[in-house]
Structure formats: structure tokens, C-alpha cells
Amino acid sequence: MKRAVVLLSGGLDSTTTLALAIAEGFEAYSLSFDYGQRHKIEIDAARRVAKSLGAKEHRVAKIDNDIFGGSALTSDVDVPKARSEAEIIRGIPITYVPARNTVFLSHALAWAEVVGALDIFIGVNALDYSGYPDCRPEFVAAFEKLANLSTKTGVEGAHFKIHTPLIKMSKAEIVRKALELDVDLSLTHSCYDPLPDGRACSQCDSCQLRRKGFREAGVNDPIEYATS
Amino acid sequence: MKRAVVLLSGGLDSTTTLALAIAEGFEAYSLSFDYGQRHKIEIDAARRVAKSLGAKEHRVAKIDNDIFGGSALTSDVDVPKARSEAEIIRGIPITYVPARNTVFLSHALAWAEVVGALDIFIGVNALDYSGYPDCRPEFVAAFEKLANLSTKTGVEGAHFKIHTPLIKMSKAEIVRKALELDVDLSLTHSCYDPLPDGRACSQCDSCQLRRKGFREAGVNDPIEYATS
Numbered sequence: 118m119k120r121a122v123v124l125l126s127g128g129l130d131s132t133t134t135l136a137l138a139i140a141e142g143f144e145a146y147s148l149s150f151d152y153g154q155r156h157k158i159e160i161d162a163a164r165r166v167a168k169s170l171g172a173k174e175h176r177v178a179k180i181d182n183d184i185f186g187g188s189a190l191t192s193d194v195d196v197p198k199a200r201s202e203a204e205i206i207r208g209i210p211i212t213y214v215p216a217r218n219t220v221f222l223s224h225a226l227a228w229a230e231v232v233g234a235l236d237i238f239i240g241v242n243a244l245d246y247s248g249y250p251d252c253r254p255e256f257v258a259a260f261e262k263l264a265n266l267s268t269k270t271g272v273e274g275a276h277f278k279i280h281t282p283l284i285k286m287s288k289a290e291i292v293r294k295a296l297e298l299d300v301d302l303s304l305t306h307s308c309y310d311p312l313p314d315g316r317a318c319s320q321c322d323s324c325q326l327r328r329k330g331f332r333e334a335g336v337n338d339p340i341e342y343a344t345s
Numbered sequence: 346m347k348r349a350v351v352l353l354s355g356g357l358d359s360t361t362t363l364a365l366a367i368a369e370g371f372e373a374y375s376l377s378f379d380y381g382q383r384h385k386i387e388i389d390a391a392r393r394v395a396k397s398l399g400a401k402e403h404r405v406a407k408i409d410n411d412i413f414g415g416s417a418l419t420s421d422v423d424v425p426k427a428r429s430e431a432e433i434i435r436g437i438p439i440t441y442v443p444a445r446n447t448v449f450l451s452h453a454l455a456w457a458e459v460v461g462a463l464d465i466f467i468g469v470n471a472l473d474y475s476g477y478p479d480c481r482p483e484f485v486a487a488f489e490k491l492a493n494l495s496t497k498t499g500v501e502g503a504h505f506k507i508h509t510p511l512i513k514m515s516k517a518e519i520v521r522k523a524l525e526l527d528v529d530l531s532l533t534h535s536c537y538d539p540l541p542d543g544r545a546c547s548q549c550d551s552c553q554l555r556r557k558g559f560r561e562a563g564v565n566d567p568i569e570y571a572t573s
Contacts, residue, residue, distance in 0.1 A: 181406035184452050186459045209497045215458035216451055219495045223444055223451040224412050230443035231414045251495040259491040266487050267447045267479040269437045 118144045120234035121280070122225045123172070125149050127162030128307040129327055130283055133291050134240035135170050136298040137282045146232055147172040148225055152214075153182030158315055162306035169304055174232075178224055185214050196310040198320035209248050210322060212309055218251035219260070222279070226264050229277065235270070238280045244287050257281050288330025296336065303339035316341045346372045348462035349508075350453045351400070353377050355390030356535040357555055358511055361519050362468035363398050364526040365510045374460055375400040376453055380442075381410030386543055390534035397532055402460075406452055413442050424538040426548035437476050438550060440537055446479035447488070454492050454505065463498070466508045472515050485509050516558025524564065531567035544569045 121143035125131045138145050149163040160177055167175035197211060218241070225237045241252040250256065261279045265271035283291055295302055307327045308317035317324050319342040331338040349371035353359045366373050377391040388405055395403035425439060446467070453465045469480040478484065489507045493499035511519055523530055535555045536545035545552050547570040559566040 176409075176411065178409035178412055179407065180409075181404075181452070183404065184406055184455045184459070209500065213497050214455075216455035216492075216496055219451040219491060220448075220455055223447040224409070227412045227442075227444035227448055231412070250497060250500040253494070256491070256494045259487070259494050263447060263484070263487040263491050264444075266481070266484045268444055269441050269478060272437065272478040 118142070119236065120144045120146060120173075120229075120232055121236035121238055122146045122148055122229040122232070122234050123238040124221055124225055124240065125163045125167060125172075125175070127159045127164075127166050127305060128240075128323070129288075129295065129302065129305050129330070130240035130242055130291060131163075132166045132170070132240075132300060132302070132305045133295040133298070134238050134282060135166065135172065136295060136300045138236075138238045138280070139170055139172075140298055143236060145170075145172045146228065146234060147175045148221075148228060149175070149177045150180050150221060150224070151177050152180040152185055152217075156311050158311050159306050162304060165304045169301055176228070180220065180224075184220075185217065196318075196321050198310075198318070200322060200325070209250065212322065213249055216251070218249075218256070222260050222264075226268065226277065230268055230270050235275055236278050236280060237264075238282070240283050241281050242283045242286065242288075242291070244285060254281070254284055257284070287333070288326055289333035292330045292334040292336055305340065307340075312343050316343045318342075319344050346370070347464065348372045348374060348401075348457075348460055349464035349466055350374045350376055350457040350460070350462050351466040352449055352453055352468070353391045353395060353400075353403070354468075355387045355392075355394050355533060356468075356551070357516075357523065357530065357533050357558070358468035358470055358519060359391075360394045360398070360468075360528060360530070360533045361523040361526070362466050362510055363394065363400065364523060364528045366464075366466045366508070367398055367400075368526055371464060371466075373398075373400045374456065374462060375403045376449075376456060377403070377405045378408050378449060378452070379405050380408040380413055380445075384539050386539050387534050390532060393532045397529055404456070408448065408452075412448075413445065424546075424549050426538075426546070428550060428553070437478065440550065441477055444479070446477075446484070450488050450492075450507070454496065457505065458496055458498050463503055464506050464508060465492075466510070468511050469509050470511045470514065470516075470519070472513060482509070482512060485512070515561070516554055517561035520558045520562040520564055533568065535568075540571050544571045546570075547572050
């Protein structure tokens with residue numbers, strides 16, 4: 118059975134990506150990170166999702182928080198709320214975390230080489246996304262090239278492939294795909310700034326993009342929001 | 346004053362690289378990793394070196410050990426000893442750590458963006474080296490390209506540069522350069538498998554390459570070896 122490492126935050130996109138990898142027949146090694154994000158709720162969500170979807174192994178890798186200083190997701194800066202769609206898709210937001218997907222994919226690459234996987238899945242999305250540079254196809258292509266130059270596996274002739282099955286999908290298409298694959302979306306967590314009781318804030322960029330996706334798919338979002 | 350992040354293991358090469366960055370006028374942010382390597386002696390060496398050379402800040406980032414499983418440097422596999430020079434330079438050795446420099450450089454990139462540095466130094470060497478794929482010029486070029494695609498800084502028009510001042514130098518030239526820059530090489534540590542008292546084993550690939558460098562430079566190595 119072919120193995121794949123799947124980056125899993127426990128949100129809508131990475132959860133659907135994990136379900137897709139498993140549906141394609143991969144034995145999935147899911148990988149989450151504890152990098153000092155403001156809330157640990159997403160780490161719990163990732164664990165639940167990995168178990169529910171049947172990942173072969175799930176790992177939470179700790180990353181030195183200070184390396185990522187200076188983002189609204191890792192420091193005391195306020196997460197912006199209730200921005201218009203035009204604001205959300207314009208420029209790079211304050212929730213940008215320096216080099217995050219480069220760090221995440223490099224860990225995935227190391228772990229892939231250790232477990233003997235040649236396939237790495239990441240749920241980046243270039244359509245309904247938040248303007249992060251490390252979610253674009255050219256970034257993914259550059260990482261794939263690097264992966265094959267930098268590893269024993271790559272140099273010896275095997276080929277690492279970075280899969281981005283969601284890259285051209287709208288949020289509504291992602292919601293529909295998840296339901297088609299029988300994913301329990303009540304287990305997922307997308308909010309950047311949840312309430313202490315775990316409910317999503319409904320107003321951050323991530324909540325807004327998620328709600329737009331469910332609305333356009335004509336489906337009820339099963340998670341609880343603080344307001345709606 | 347321009348800032349640079351410098352990867353520092355506390356060995357001969359990275360120490361000389363830090364001295365070169367400082368000599369070029371950079372304010373240096375040196376970065377070491379605790380990744381479950383078999384001995385912590387090199388982490389102490391890096392701290393001593395950073396202090397001695399006057400790094401502005403030194404950080405030891407912890408990396409999840411399990412991600413890197415399966416190398417003689419991070420697991421119970423024996424470090425090979427007393428290999429001939431031909432054996433050392435042929436193929437990729439058992440001391441290879443999966444995707445190590447990709448993981449290290451991605452952390453350096455994140456920290457560089459946080460501290461406002463555009464320059465990253467890494468002491469890789471393609472001449473007297475141990476056959477690691479992630480020490481080659483094509484790997485470094487691919488990472489530099491990735492760095493500029495994956496970051497806010499890169500996308501907004503500034504340019505990250507990965508400096509590899511040692512890439513074409515022999516070990517003897519590196520020793521001479523270090524002495525020219527008044528580096529105290531007694532503070533450095535290169536051995537893969539030191540004795541409990543901290544002395545270098547003298548027989549691992551890293552000790553052999555280091556000793557060859559000092560021998561060819563006609564200089565005494567100030568560190569203590571178990572045998573000589």
C-alpha cells in the first residue's frame with residue numbers, strides 16, 4: 118500500500134485533503150504542528166479528524182514558537198474581524214505566519230523519507246484563499262523541485278510528488294467534495310480566534326471564507342458559531 | 346546595520362561561516378537546533394562560539410526528534426568509524442539525516458523574516474564533504490528560489506539571499522580562513538560520536554575530514570581527540 122504524508126490542521130481544507138488521499142488508496146500519515154498558535158483547539162480537531170478518517174498514524178510536531186513570531190496567529194496582535202471579501206482577498210493579511218508552509222512541508226518531507234512515502238498532500242487553495250504567498254502553485258512547484266534535490270530518496274532516482282488536490286477548487290466545491298466522501302465536518306475547526314468554549318467567532322477571515330463556502334454549496338455548516 | 350541569520354552547529358565550517366558573516370559587516374542572528382542528535386555537546390559548542398564571535402542573538406530551536414528518525418546521528422545505529430577517504434566521499438552515508446538542511450533553512454527563513462534579515466548563511470561545502478545531497482549548490486539555489494516565492498518579503502519585492510561562503514573551499518582553506526579571522530577553534534566541535542568526557546572520537550567521517558583539513562593546512566588542531 119502506498120504511503121502518503123498529509124498535512125492536517127483540522128480545518129475544512131486539510132480534512133478534505135486527507136479524505137481525498139485515503140480515497141485515492143494511500144495509507145495516510147497525518148502531520149499537525151504545535152507552533153504556539155493562539156488556540157490549541159485546532160490541534161484537538163486534527164487529532165479527531167485523523168482518527169475519524171482512519172489515518173494510519175497521526176503526529177503533532179512541536180515547532181519553536183519564537184521562530185514564527187510576529188503574526189496575529191502566534192502573538193498578541195488582534196485577529197482582524199468582519200473584513201469585506203475585497204479586503205480579505207487583497208494583499209497579505211496580518212495572519213500571515215513567516216514561511217509557515219515552507220517549514221511545514223520541510224517537516225513533512227523529512228517524515229516522508231523516514232516512513233518511506235513519496236507522496237505529500239497539502240490542502241492549499243489558490244481560489245478562495247487569504248492571500249498567503251505560500252499557498253500558490255508556483256510555491257508548491259518550487260518545493261517539489263527542492264524536495265527531489267535535497268533528499269537521498271530524490272537523488273537516488275525516486276520522485277517526491279506534492280499533491281494539492283484543492284488548489285483550483287472553490288470553498289463550495291471543497292464542501293461538496295467533503296460531503297461526497299462522507300467526511301464528518303462537525304469535527305473540523307477553521308476559526309482563527311475561537312471563543313474560550315471552542316465556538317468559532319464567525320467574523321475572522323477563515324470563518325467568513327468557510328461560511329461563504331457552505332452558503333454557496335447550499336449546505337448547513339454543522340459547527341457552532343458565536344453569532345450567525 | 347544589515348542583519349543575517351547564520352546556521353550554526355558549532356563545528357569548524359559553520360563557525361567559520363559565522364565569522365565570515367560578521368567580518369562582512371552583518372549583525373548576526375545565529376541559529377542552532379536541538380533535534381535529538383546523540384550528543385548535546387555540539388549545542389554547547391554553538392553557544393560558546395556565538396558568544397565568542399559576538400552574535401547579536403543566538404537561538405536553539407527544538408525540532409521534533411521523530412520527524413528525523415532513522416539516521417545514525419539521531420538513533421541507535423552505530424556511527425561508522427575509520428572509513429577510508431574513498432569510502433567517505435562515495436555515496437550518501439548512514440549519518441544522512443532526512444531533509445535536514447531543508448528543515449534547518451526553512452526555520453532560518455522564518456526567523457529571518459521575523460527579525461528583518463534578507464541574508465541567510467549556511468556553511469555547506471561541496472568539496473571536502475560527506476556526500477549529503479542537501480550540501481550541493483543546486484540545492485542551495487533551489488532553496489533561494491523557494492524562499493523568494495514563499496514569503497511576504499519575497500513577494501513584496503525584497504530578495505532573500507542564501508550565502509554559502511565555504512561551498513568551494515577545501516577543509517584546509519577553511520582552517521586557514523578561520524585562523525585569518527582570529528576564530529578560537531578550540532571552542533568548536535565536529536565529532537559525530539564524542540566520548541562521554543567530550544573528546545572527539547577521531548575516527549568518524551567528520552573527525553577524519555577535520556583532521557585532514559588541519560593536516561593539509563599545516564596547523565595543529567586545538568581540540569582534544571580520544572586517540573591520534
